[in-house]
Amino acid sequence: MKEMIRLQGISKKFGDHIIIPSIDLTIYDGEFITLLGPSGCGKTTLLRMIAGLEQPTEGKIFLDDEDVTKLPPYKRDVNMVFQNYALFPHMTVEENIHFGLKMKNVPIDEQKERVEQVLYLTQLEELRKRRPQQMSGGQQQRVAIARALVNNPKVLLLDEPLGALDYQLRKSLQLELKNLQRGLGLTFIYVTHDQEEALTMSDRIVVMNKGVIEQDDNPDTIYHDPKTKFVAKFIGESNFFEFEEGATSVVRPEKLNLCLEDEENANHPEPRLYGTVVDVVFYGTLDKVFVRLDNSNQTVVAYQYFDDVKRWQPDERVGIWWQPQDEVIVHK
Amino acid sequence: MRNGKLMVAPTVLWLSFFFVVPLLIVVAVSFASRTPYGQVIFDWTLGNYARFTETLYLSIFLDTLIVALITTVLTILLGYPLAYFIAQLPQKWQQPGLILVMIPFWINFLIRSYAWVIILRTQGVLNTILLKFGFIEQPLQMLYNEVAVMLGMVYALLPFMVLPIYVSIEQLDHRLLEAASDLGASPFTAFRKITLPLTMPGIAAGTILVFISSLGMFVVPDVMGGAKSALIGNLIQNQFLSARDWPFGGALSIVLALLSLVLIVLYYKALSAQQGGGKNAEDMA
Numbered sequence: 110m111k112e113m114i115r116l117q118g119i120s121k122k123f124g125d126h127i128i129i130p131s132i133d134l135t136i137y138d139g140e141f142i143t144l145l146g147p148s149g150c151g152k153t154t155l156l157r158m159i160a161g162l163e164q165p166t167e168g169k170i171f172l173d174d175e176d177v178t179k180l181p182p183y184k185r186d187v188n189m190v191f192q193n194y195a196l197f198p199h200m201t202v203e204e205n206i207h208f209g210l211k212m213k214n215v216p217i218d219e220q221k222e223r224v225e226q227v228l229y230l231t232q233l234e235e236l237r238k239r240r241p242q243q244m245s246g247g248q249q250q251r252v253a254i255a256r257a258l259v260n261n262p263k264v265l266l267l268d269e270p271l272g273a274l275d276y277q278l279r280k281s282l283q284l285e286l287k288n289l290q291r292g293l294g295l296t297f298i299y300v301t302h303d304q305e306e307a308l309t310m311s312d313r314i315v316v317m318n319k320g321v322i323e324q325d326d327n328p329d330t331i332y333h334d335p336k337t338k339f340v341a342k343f344i345g346e347s348n349f350f351e352f353e354e355g356a357t358s359v360v361r362p363e364k365l366n367l368c369l370e371d372e373e374n375a376n377h378p379e380p381r382l383y384g385t386v387v388d389v390v391f392y393g394t395l396d397k398v399f400v401r402l403d404n405s406n407q408t409v410v411a412y413q414y415f416d417d418v419k420r421w422q423p424d425e426r427v428g429i430w431w432q433p434q435d436e437v438i439v440h441k
Numbered sequence: 442m443r444n445g446k447l448m449v450a451p452t453v454l455w456l457s458f459f460f461v462v463p464l465l466i467v468v469a470v471s472f473a474s475r476t477p478y479g480q481v482i483f484d485w486t487l488g489n490y491a492r493f494t495e496t497l498y499l500s501i502f503l504d505t506l507i508v509a510l511i512t513t514v515l516t517i518l519l520g521y522p523l524a525y526f527i528a529q530l531p532q533k534w535q536q537p538g539l540i541l542v543m544i545p546f547w548i549n550f551l552i553r554s555y556a557w558v559i560i561l562r563t564q565g566v567l568n569t570i571l572l573k574f575g576f577i578e579q580p581l582q583m584l585y586n587e588v589a590v591m592l593g594m595v596y597a598l599l600p601f602m603v604l605p606i607y608v609s610i611e612q613l614d615h616r617l618l619e620a621a622s623d624l625g626a627s628p629f630t631a632f633r634k635i636t637l638p639l640t641m642p643g644i645a646a647g648t649i650l651v652f653i654s655s656l657g658m659f660v661v662p663d664v665m666g667g668a669k670s671a672l673i674g675n676l677i678q679n680q681f682l683s684a685r686d687w688p689f690g691g692a693l694s695i696v697l698a699l700l701s702l703v704l705i706v707l708y709y710k711a712l713s714a715q716q717g718g719g720k721n722a723e724d725m726a
Contacts (some may be wrong), residue, residue, distance in 0.1 A: 150456055159613075160623055161622075161623075162622070162623070181622065181625055182619070182622040182623045183623070183624075183625045183626055187623075188623060188624065189620075191616055191619070191620055193616065195614070195616040195619065195620035196620075196621070197617060197619050197621075197635060198639070199638045208621070208624050208626075208634075209624035209625055211625055212625030212626050212630065215626050222596045256624070257623075259623075260624065260625070284607045399476050
């Protein structure tokens, strides 16, 4: 695979405050890569350094084998979709999209052609004469994407682009964005704090915490084989057990099974733990069953789907078991 | 509803007493005539307005418009960079910057005008320094000409331009400039395409303030322009004070007020036609 972006020993300090100690990362051509982490983890700073909007304190940034570390944003062949879109309020949709092409002195005929193409692609043809403030959030979002895409950048940078939208719209735009990226074969670097979004859309997820990469893997591995406790905690729900010093066992709630405390002739492994049901919460497709473990204050959560015959009630005594392969040991 | 009406009553009373009533008096007086001793006789004549069309008065009026126009343009050219500079300062320096702009207001304007006279007159501060260092051999005549009047006007009205422009620049969403840069605009192009159009409302507000104020200005031409450069403000002042011709002064005032009103309306119309969504841009910024 061809390298598109290489970050070499990138660090960022604001005064005495270290945002990113040192990061190395390679991003390949055509990849949908997500930088995922809680706010303040340095993911947006990293993205802005790739765009040229921030200068790294140390390290180098290569774009398509060219050292762009010192180039200002307007000389870099990448484009950004901003968190609050940053659409130009005094321009129409069309004028917004034209802006980048004008700046690069693209021939007028080609400008028109490319704008038409991207208007079609983002379903904005009807709205071309509108101004941003006359449009809904979802429509503005489309304009922001169109305005960036029309420049055929080598890499498209997206800074929490769906963060301001409501749940339904976010879901549908996630799929649209993913399809767009696949169709165009473009490299996307996507920043989000929403782990579900990251899992749905990405080819690769880089989980960040306090400016450090915790894990860099495909979504499946990130979810099923977290390398650190932070990753296990941040992505999905997890139960943690300290069976031995220094090692934590991680078991996803859907892998935890509940059985009667005194069940006989069971055709599953022996319960590892016992406890009392404290709460059962209905979630539509599943029940979340919260169990207080015996001899400790810890509460664990197990998902129960309704193909199980039994629906648990608070105060019931239960045994908890799981398959050995569903347990992941992390050391940090 | 009743309560609401009661609550605006003080404002309405205040405005009617101090604004509407005096204005109506001026309007009434402008249609009157006067005795040789300056007494006002209400005989409802258009004579004062007819007198205004004499060449002498029309040319003073034209001069006033030109001076006001140049003053406005100069305050924009000087005020925009200053406002921009203050808006770019670190947060803690912006307030002091603005206070520096406003400090001159703490001193009476007449006194500040005489300060300029002390600086600029032939035996003044500036001439003395230039002579001492041998830059000139004869004192320069810097006072009592059009340039001096322009200088005084720009000096007096600059803050009225700086403040509204500062507000519009300060409110400008910084991310728009990042977006422009990201899309390939150099800092200068970004300024031209984004900052300038979006701070137009500030320039417009400043223009109205400065233009209207300079139309009515009479202290500066009086003190710094000598007798030669009379503007409409001086003319009006003279009618009320020296000439004791209140009816003609009233007519001049009404003409000036109407003209200002017409110009403001035209200016705003032109502005919103030119940038279409000027109002929206203002909302967003």
